[in-house]
Amino acid sequence: MVTNKKNNSSKPVIEIKEMHKWFGNFHVLKNITLKVNQGERIVICGPSGSGKSTLIRCINRLEVHQQGDIIVNDIELSGDLKNLEAIRREVGMVFQSFNLFPHLSVLENCTLAPIWVRGLPKKEAEEMAMELLTKVKIPEQALKFPGQLSGGQQQRVAIARSLCMEPKIMLFDEPTSALDPEMIKEVLDTMIELAESGMTMLVVTHEMGFAKKVADSIIFMDEGEIIEQNNPKTFFNNPENERTKLFLSQILNH
Amino acid sequence: MIKELYKPGSYPNLAPPKGTVGFYGWTKSNLFSSLSNSLLTIFSFILLYFLIDGIIGWFFLDAVFDADSKIECRKIDSGACWAVITRRVGQFIYGFYPDAERWRIDIVFIGLFFASAPLLYPDLPLRRWLLWFSGFYPFIAFILINGGLFGLVSIEINLFGGFMLTLIIGVSGIVCSLPLGIMLALGRQSKLTFVRSISVCFIEFMRGVPLITLLFVASSMLNYFMPPGTNFSILVRVIIMFTFFAAAYIAEVIRGGIQAIPKGQYEAAESLGMTYWQTTRFITLPQAMKISIPGIVNTFIGLYKDTTLVIVIGLLDPLGIGRAALADTKWNGLSTETYLFVALFFFVSCFAMSRYSLWLENKLNTDHR
Ligand SMILES: Nc1ncnc2c1ncn2[C@@H]1O[C@H](COP(=O)(O)OP(=O)(O)O)[C@@H](O)[C@H]1O
Ligand SMILES: [Mg+2]
Numbered sequence: 001m002v003t004n005k006k007n008n009s010s011k012p013v014i015e016i017k018e019m020h021k022w023f024g025n026f027h028v029l030k031n032i033t034l035k036v037n038q039g040e041r042i043v044i045c046g047p048s049g050s051g052k053s054t055l056i057r058c059i060n061r062l063e064v065h066q067q068g069d070i071i072v073n074d075i076e077l078s079g080d081l082k083n084l085e086a087i088r089r090e091v092g093m094v095f096q097s098f099n100l101f102p103h104l105s106v107l108e109n110c111t112l113a114p115i116w117v118r119g120l121p122k123k124e125a126e127e128m129a130m131e132l133l134t135k136v137k138i139p140e141q142a143l144k145f146p147g148q149l150s151g152g153q154q155q156r157v158a159i160a161r162s163l164c165m166e167p168k169i170m171l172f173d174e175p176t177s178a179l180d181p182e183m184i185k186e187v188l189d190t191m192i193e194l195a196e197s198g199m200t201m202l203v204v205t206h207e208m209g210f211a212k213k214v215a216d217s218i219i220f221m222d223e224g225e226i227i228e229q230n231n232p233k234t235f236f237n238n239p240e241n242e243r244t245k246l247f248l249s250q251i252l253n254h
Numbered sequence: 255m256i257k258e259l260y261k262p263g264s265y266p267n268l269a270p271p272k273g274t275v276g277f278y279g280w281t282k283s284n285l286f287s288s289l290s291n292s293l294l295t296i297f298s299f300i301l302l303y304f305l306i307d308g309i310i311g312w313f314f315l316d317a318v319f320d321a322d323s324k325i326e327c328r329k330i331d332s333g334a335c336w337a338v339i340t341r342r343v344g345q346f347i348y349g350f351y352p353d354a355e356r357w358r359i360d361i362v363f364i365g366l367f368f369a370s371a372p373l374l375y376p377d378l379p380l381r382r383w384l385l386w387f388s389g390f391y392p393f394i395a396f397i398l399i400n401g402g403l404f405g406l407v408s409i410e411i412n413l414f415g416g417f418m419l420t421l422i423i424g425v426s427g428i429v430c431s432l433p434l435g436i437m438l439a440l441g442r443q444s445k446l447t448f449v450r451s452i453s454v455c456f457i458e459f460m461r462g463v464p465l466i467t468l469l470f471v472a473s474s475m476l477n478y479f480m481p482p483g484t485n486f487s488i489l490v491r492v493i494i495m496f497t498f499f500a501a502a503y504i505a506e507v508i509r510g511g512i513q514a515i516p517k518g519q520y521e522a523a524e525s526l527g528m529t530y531w532q533t534t535r536f537i538t539l540p541q542a543m544k545i546s547i548p549g550i551v552n553t554f555i556g557l558y559k560d561t562t563l564v565i566v567i568g569l570l571d572p573l574g575i576g577r578a579a580l581a582d583t584k585w586n587g588l589s590t591e592t593y594l595f596v597a598l599f600f601f602v603s604c605f606a607m608s609r610y611s612l613w614l615e616n617k618l619n620t621d622h623r
Contacts, residue, residue: 062521062524085529088525093521093522099516100522101522101536101541102620104536113528116532117527145620146620147621
C-alpha cells in the first residue's frame with residue numbers, strides 16, 4: 001500500500017457542488033458532488049458512456065458545465081478567461097490517446113508550454129524536462145520524435161510533459177486503455193511513483209490492481225451519476241450498490 | 255541437399271536467395287518477368303532509340319544556333335533554328351529594358367538567389383545574417399528595377415518584359431499570397447462571425463472568378479476602389495490580383511490541413527494552458543502547413559504559369575516576347591522553336607519548385623524516421 005501523505009488540516013483542492021452538464025438535450029452529468037483534498041488519489045470507474053471523461057474534463061474546463069459550482073484551487077470556474085488559464089496551469093491532464101505533438105521532439109513537447117505559458121528561460125525548462133524525463137525513465141529518448149516511440153513510452157512522455165508545468169492536480173483519462181498489455185505496467189509504475197510523491201490525482205481507469213494499491217477512494221459512475229464512493233477495501237469487498245456489484249463482477253471475473 | 259540443424263534460438267539470419275535482390279533481381283522482376291514483358295521491354299528500347307536519335311538530331315546535331323533569318327537557317331542545316339532565340343535572348347530575359355541599365359536587373363537576379371536561400375533552406379550556414387538581407391531585398395529590388403532614386407535612371411513599366419517580368423510577378427505573388435492565405439484560412443475557422451464571413455466571402459469570390467477577368471479589372475478599374483489620391487502602377491495592380499487569386503486557393507488548401515489535425519492536439523495544448531495564438535503558432539500551423547505543402551506548391555506552380563496571362567493586358571512576358579519575335583517577317587514560322595523555348599523556361603522553374611516541395615516534405619517528415 002502507498003502511504004497516505006495528505007495533511008489532515010486539508011482544505012479541498014477540488015470542490016464540485018451539485019453540478020449538472022448537458023450535451024444539447026442530453027443530460028450527461030447529473031447532480032455531481034465531489035470533494036478532493038490535497039494529496040488525495042481518486043479512481044473513477046464505471047461503464048463506457050457513463051460520463052467519466054466528461055466529469056474530469058469539466059475540472060480543467062475542456063468541457064463547460066451549465067449548472068452548479070466547480071471550484072479548483074480556490075478559483076471558481078466561470079466564463080472568465082483569466083481564471084481559465086490560471087486553472088489549466090495548476091491542472092495537468094493525460095489522455096487515453098497521448099496527444100503528443102508529433103512535429104516536435106520529445107524534449108520540445110516538454111518545454112513548449114513551460115517556456116511560453118510559464119515564461120521559463122529555455123535552459124531552465126530543458127533542465128527540468130530532462131529531470132522529469134529521467135523520472136519517467138526515458139531520458140535517452142529526449143531528441144527523438146513521438147512517432148519513433150512505443151505507446152508506453154509515449155504515454156510516459158505525456159505524463160512528463162504535464163508535470164513540466166508543475167501542476168498541483170493531475171487528471172488521467174484511461175491512460176492505459178490504448179496500450180498493449182506489456183506496456184501497461186510501465187505506465188502504471190510511473191503513476192504509482194507519482195502518487196507516492198504526494199500528487200493529487202484523479203484517475204479514470206479500469207485497472208483495479210492500480211486502484212487497490214493507490215486509491216484513497218474509488219468512485220463508481222453510471223448514467224451520469226456518482227452511484228457510489230468508498231475506500232478501496234469497502235468498495236471491492238462490500239460494495240453498497242447493486243449496480244456496483246454487477247459492474248465489479250463483470251470486470252473482475254475474467 | 256542436407257540442411258544444417260540448428261538448436262532452437264540459434265537460427266542465423268541468412269542471405270536472401272540469389273537473383274532476388276540487387277540490379278539483377280530488379281531487372282529480372284521489372285523488365286523481364288515474363289515473355290510478353292521481355293518483348294515489350296525490347297520493343298520499348300528500340301522505339302526509345304529512334305526517338306532519342308531523332309530528337310537529338312533536330313535539337314542539337316542538325317540545329318542552327320546563329321543566322322540572320324529563317325531562310326538563312328534552312329540554307330545551313332535542316333534542324334531547329336535556334337537563331338530566333340539567340341538573336342533575341344536579351345529581350346527574352348529583360349524585355350525592352352534599356353541595354354545600359356540591364357546590370358541592375360542582373361543584380362536583382364543574383365540578389366534573389368541569396369535572399370531566397372535562407373528562406374528555403376532552414377539549415378543554411380550564416381542563415382541569420384542572410385535573413386536580414388532577405389528582409390531588405392524587396393526594397394533593394396524595387397529601387398533597382400524601378401529606378402528614380404540614388405541617381406538611378408527611372409525606367410517606364412511598359413519597358414519591363416521577358417523572364418524578368420515573370421519573376422517579378424511570380425515571386426511577389428508567391429511571397430505575398432502565402433501569408434494572406436494563412437490569414438484567410440485562420441479567418442475562415444475563426445469563432446468571430448465577422449472575421450469568418452469576410453474570409454469566406456473573399457475566398458469564394460476570388461475562387462469563383464476567372465483570373466483573366468481579375469486582370470482586366472486590374473488594368474482598367476482597380477484604381478476606382480483604391481483610396482483617393484493613390485495611383486498604383488499597373489504592375490502593382492497585377493501583382494495584387496495574382497496575390498488575391500492565389501491566396502484564396504492557398505487558404506482552402508491550408509484549411510484542409512487544419513481540419514486534418516486531430517482534436518486531441520488542441521485539447522492537449524489547451525490543457526497545458528496555451529492560448530489560441532500560442533496553439534496556432536506552435537501546434538496548428540506547423541502541422542497544417544506540413545500537410546499542405548503539396549497543395550500549396552501546386553498553387554504556386556499554377557500562379558507562376560498563369561503569369562503568361564498578362565499578355566492580355568499588354569504586358570510582354572516571355573510568351574509575349576516570343577509572339578512578337580514570330581511576328582517579325584525574318585522569323586515567321588518558327589513557332590515550334592519559340593514556344594518550346596518558352597515552355598522549357600517554365601518547365602525548369604516549375605520542376606524545381608516541385609522537387610523542392612518533395613525535399614521539404616521529406617525533411618519535415620517526423621512520423622517514422
Ligand atoms: N462532445 C459531445 N457531444 C455530445 N455527446 C457527447 C460528447 N462527448 C461525449 N458525449 C456523450 O456523453 C456520454 C458520456 O461520455 P464520456 O464522458 O466520454 O463517457 P465515458 O468516458 O464514461 O466513457 C456518452 O454517451 C457520449 O456519447
Ligand atoms: Mg472516456
